[in-house]
Every structure is written in structure tokens, then in C-alpha cells.
Amino acid sequence: MTSQSADAVSSSRRSKITPEREQEFYDAVLQQLRENGYDSLTMEGVAASTRCSKSTLYRQWKTKPQLVAAALRTCSRTSLADIDTGSLAGDLREVVRHAGERSYKDTRLMQALGHAVLQDEELRRALREAVVEPEIGAIEEMVRRGVRRGEIPADHPAAEFVSAQLLGVLRARPLLEGRDADTPYLTRFLESCVLPALGLPGNT
Amino acid sequence: MTSQSADAVSSSRRSKITPEREQEFYDAVLQQLRENGYDSLTMEGVAASTRCSKSTLYRQWKTKPQLVAAALRTCSRTSLADIDTGSLAGDLREVVRHAGERSYKDTRLMQALGHAVLQDEELRRALREAVVEPEIGAIEEMVRRGVRRGEIPADHPAAEFVSAQLLGVLRARPLLEGRDADTPYLTRFLESCVLPALGLPGNT
């Protein structure tokens, strides 16, 4: 056969599944999700794009929703949790910078899981725990820090809407304008809507 | 009219398709869309729930996406276009009242069409022209009227985000809190975020 020398990637896939290999599966799942939606994601497709056999997939995960749920759980972006610039406005500016960069991928992913999430309990929990909660939790923590620092009052009526606003606009722009909500757009939104509503000065 | 006996519905459906009957098809399509998503919407299902045969469906519409597109085009709720209270704040309060009532149906519908819309050109146009454009156009017209009346400056930076904010929050709440964005929620959002960002006084 072929001389399987240094490239462990292309030719021989006979070794046990390493963590890196596992991540390749997950990446393929997420990519196919974004491109074609949940229903058009097929086990055959994942197998083909990762050059494994269906047997391998079904050995590791029982069913298609479980594979997808597992893939979602690797999405845990803890990036937002690390942000702490010392001011609420500064934190949120960092948030929109990150969100704008990941706008396309996250938006498509959410869109793809739209209704599938309503049918499968495990899928719903995976999406919430792995994607929604971490990001939204981080934002709400920023707001709480802002309250503690006295930047905004604890019962500011706009406080409850910060995360919904950001997530909402992120998903709304593609529908309204046909373009992703990139960082400049999100920044304009933050400075001219979110921060003013909170009583904080926006960069004009 | 065909004043058959009392039960024109259950037994014999042999008459030609009246406009009312046609609307029954569309309603069934939209309902199944909202309940199960686009991919799980089946011609068999529509036929069964409307007690017609598949032949009839395929005689009227060539394919499944065309049936769905036709159903979408009957959604044209021009209700928002009729709103004109004399002030921007008043107009928007009417908008959230309507939107809150239709929240569940509209949100689910958008969610259901998520990725299908990316695959089929006709479907995409139908959704835009029948659902998105009318509502968003009405809101933007309200903003323009507000500018003409001098309520807000023409270049107010928050003006471009009014429709995106409302649509976004409408779709975001179910994801974040697991509940629909009803009228009270939308009203709070309007008074504490949208109006303040525009420099208008919100009802506290």
C-alpha cells in the first residue's frame, strides 16, 4: 500500500480516536449544520467529510441528535467570561468586538438549530448550556459589576434588556439587510442605543 | 353560495376550490410550519389535515416550496401600515401591542423558515416581500414621520436601529428566557430602551 510516512492525516485512519480526531468530527458537524441546517445534516455526510465510516460514528454516539449535542458542547466559548475592563461600557465594547467577529458562525448556527431544538430535549439543553448560557451569563455578570461599581442603579429598567438587545440585533440584521451584523454595526448600535438607554455616554 | 346542508365541511369536498378553501390550505401549511418546521412539513400532512388529496395540491402548486411561498404571501399583515397616532412614541406603542399579540405565531414562523429560506430563492423572496418588508417598512415610515414632525433629528444615530431592535428582541426572548415576548415585555423594552435611546421620554 502507500507508504504512510509522516502524514498521519490523509491516508491511514486506523488508530483509535484521539481527542483531536474527535474535534474534527465536531467541526464537521457544526460546519454542515451551518451550511445546510439540521435536517440536511446527515451521518453519511459527516462520515464522508471526515473520511471515517458510519460505523465509527454510531459506535461513539448512539444517534444523530446525540452527535449534534456533543458537538454543541464543544462550542463553549468562555471568551466573554474573561472580559473585565473595569467599566461596563468597556466590557460591552469588548463583547461587540468578539460578537462581530463570530457573527456569521453563531448566527447561522442558531438559525440551523431553530426547530430541531424544539423536538429533542437533549439538543435543547446542549444548546442552552453550551452556547446561550455562557455568553448571556457573562453579559449579565458585566451588568452586575456595573451596578456594584455604581455606574448604573441596581433597578435600572434597561438593564434586563442588554443581552437580549445584543443577541437580537445580531440575529435581526441578516434578515433585515441581508448582511451580517459585523463589529462596526454592533458598535454603532452599542454606542447609540444600548449605552444611552443605560444612561451611559456613548462615543458619538 | 353553495348552501349545502349544515355540514359542508366533513363529508363531501367535491366542489371546486373556492378562495376560502384555498385559504384553508395556506392556514394548514403555516400551522404545520410553525409546529414542525419546514423540513417536517409534508404534502401528505397538508392533504390529510385539509382532507384533500395530494393530487389537488400538486395540481394547484408545482412543488412544496411553491406551496409554502404561496402560503407566505397570504400573510401580508398590513396592520402596522394603518397605524398613525400622531406621534412616534404613540405609533411604536401600537406596534408593540400588535407584535406582542402575534409574537408566538410570527416568531415560530421565522424560526421554521430559518434555513429553508437560504436554499430556495422563491421562498426567500416570498418571506421578504410578504412578511419582513411590510412590517419593517411601516416602522421606518413611522420614524420618517417622526423626523418630519421634528420629534427626532433626521440623523439621529439610534433611528436606524428601531426596527432591528424590535424584531431582534421579539426573537431573542424565547431563546433567552424560554417565554414569548408578549406585549408587557415589549412595552417595557420600548419605554426603557428604544424611546430613551431616541431621546424621547418613556413612560416610567
Next chain:
DNA sequence: GTGTACCGATACGCCGACGTATCGTACGCT
């Protein structure tokens, strides 16, 4: 060197949905 566990390929059964075709018949018009 021997063994075992795991991988890849592939074939299979099953099901459900699309879209077509056929046929009998009720409707509604003239």
C-alpha cells in the same frame, strides 16, 4: 510474535416523503 480491540468499507432493511399516474365519480354548468 500473537492477540485483541477498534477502524473502514459496504451491504442491508426499513421507512417516509416527493412527485406521478390512474380511475371512478361528484359537481356544476349549459
Next chain:
DNA sequence: AGCGTACGATACGTCGGCGTATCGGTACAC
């Protein structure tokens, strides 16, 4: 009264995806 049109029922071919099963072969441990 008669006739054509469109409807309802249903069967059919096709396709594609899920999940299972079988089998040969290879990597890695011992």
C-alpha cells in the same frame, strides 16, 4: 339531462437517510 372538468383515493416508482450487521484488516499492547 348530459357532459366535461376537477376532485378524492390510492397505488406506484424513486430516492435518500437512519441505524444495523458483517467482514477484512490494521494498530498497538504485551
